[in-house]
Amino acid sequence: YKISTDIVLRRWISWYNNGKRFKEHKRSERGLAMNKGRKTTREERAEIVAFCIENNKNYTLTVEKYNISYQQIYSWLRKYEINGVEGLIDHRGKSKKQEGLTEADRLRMENKILQAKLKDQEMEIKLLKKLRELRGGGH
Structure with a gap:
């Protein structure tokens, strides 16, 4: 799937397992977050x-x-x-x-x-x- 690093995937899995949504994370909190276009x-x-x-x-x-x-x-x-x-x-x-x-x-x-x-x-x-x-x- 050409994900840049395994760390990114691990972070997504962690967020998913903790019941959080991507948009709830701010860049300062967690490195790479979803940015508004x-x-x-x-x-x-x-x-x-x-x-x-x-x-x-x-x-x-x-x-x-x-x-x-x-x-x-x-x-x-x-x-x-x-x-x-x-x-x-x-x-x-x-x-x-x-x-x-x-x-x-x-x-x-x-x-x-x-x-x-x-x-x-x-x-x-x-x-x-x-x-x-x-x-x-x-x-």
Whole structure:
């Protein structure tokens, strides 16, 4: 189910077993709580997805930085992985046809996210090299 850590699942189980609802917990009480949604632009969504990818899909850090719910970030990331930048367009509540992204906007957002992915991959390569070094492989 791609839950960020087992601690999150354990916390949910504990809350469930104690008969509490998620919304009764405040962030200060228990780390990651459900946040009320807020409106975002597609550019903000692209920035948030890029930040999350760049930070090795650290949803907790992304929640704290952007004040967006875990579920929303997870949803945007999944939509991006399936449909690219076009998946970040919000079509809810639109009675008239919404203009699509301009090619420049789409490329700008895609570039931001791809840069974050590249940075994440570069960090992973550095970590693997360091691990090999520590194991005495050196090559």
